[in-house]
Amino acid sequence: MRLFSINFTVVIGLCSTLVIFAQEPQLHPPQDFVDLQKTIPGLVVELRYASEENFTGRTITGYETKKLYGTTALMQALTKVQKALEKRGLALKIYDAYRPQRAVNDFIRWSRIPSDTLKKRTYYPSIKKDTLFRAGYIASKSGHSRGSTVDLSIVSQDGIPLDMGGEWDFFGVRSWYAFEGITVEQKAHRKLLRDLMLANGFKPYSKEWWHFTLIEEPYPDTYFDFIPN
Numbered sequence: 001m002r003l004f005s006i007n008f009t010v011v012i013g014l015c016s017t018l019v020i021f022a023q024e025p026q027l028h029p030p031q032d033f034v035d036l037q038k039t040i041p042g043l044v045v046e047l048r049y050a051s052e053e054n055f056t057g058r059t060i061t062g063y064e065t066k067k068l069y070g071t072t073a074l075m076q077a078l079t080k081v082q083k084a085l086e087k088r089g090l091a092l093k094i095y096d097a098y099r100p101q102r103a104v105n106d107f108i109r110w111s112r113i114p115s116d117t118l119k120k121r122t123y124y125p126s127i128k129k130d131t132l133f134r135a136g137y138i139a140s141k142s143g144h145s146r147g148s149t150v151d152l153s154i155v156s157q158d159g160i161p162l163d164m165g166g167e168w169d170f171f172g173v174r175s176w177y178a179f180e181g182i183t184v185e186q187k188a189h190r191k192l193l194r195d196l197m198l199a200n201g202f203k204p205y206s207k208e209w210w211h212f213t214l215i216e217e218p219y220p221d222t223y224f225d226f227i228p229n
C-alpha cells in the first residue's frame with residue numbers, strides 16, 4: 001500500500017530493470033482551489049467528516065478547520081447545477097469535496113481497529129468491518145484528494161433533503177444508483193441529481209448515488225494533502 005504516493009512514473013530500462021518513482025504529496029494548495037461555501041450562492045453544506053456524523057463517529061484528520069474546498073473548475077460546474085436547482089425551488093447540499101490525503105490515511109488507520117465500531121449500525125450494518133478495505137469501501141487513495149470530486153444531494157429551500165432511498169456514505173448495495181429496492185419517487189430523485197450533474201460535466205459512480213467527478217478535472221494525477229484554511 002502506498003499511502004503517500006501521488007503518481008508513478010514507470011521506467012523500463014535495459015536489462016528489464018523496473019524503477020518506480022513516487023512523488024511526495026502536494027502540501028500547499030494551488031491558487032485555483034476555493035472555498036465552495038463562500039463562492040457558490042445558496043449552497044447548503046454539511047461537512048460530515050468535520051463532525052461525529054460519519055462512519056467513524058469522530059472528526060477525521062485534516063478536517064479540523066471545517067472548510068469545504070475544491071478546484072475553481074469544480075466550483076464553476078457546481079454553480080451551474082445550483083442555478084438549475086434554484087429554478088425548481090431546490091438547492092444542492094454538499095457532504096464532502098476536497099479530501100486531504102491524510103484524511104484517507106485516517107480512514108485506513110480506523111479500518112485496522114476491529115473493536116472501533118461506534119457507527120456500524122448506521123453506516124455498515126451488514127458488512128464486517130475487517131472486510132471494508134478489501135471490498136473497496138475504503139481505499140488507499142481517493143479521487144476526492146484531487147479536488148474535483150464531490151459528494152452531494154438535493155434539499156428543498158427549507159433545507160429538507162429529498163428522499164434518495166438511502167443515506168450518504170452507507171456501505172451497501174442500497175447506495176448503488178441502480179438499486180431496485182427503492183420507490184419510484186426515490187429513483188426519480190436520484191435521477192434528477194444524476195441528470196443535472198451529467199449535464200454539467202460530471203461523471204457518476206455507479207456504487208454511490210451521491211459521488212461525482214468532474215470529467216475535465218484540472219489535476220487528474222495529483223493527490224493533495226494541504227489543510228484548507
Ligand SMILES: [Zn+2]
Nearest residue numbers: 150151211212
Ligand atoms: Zn465521494
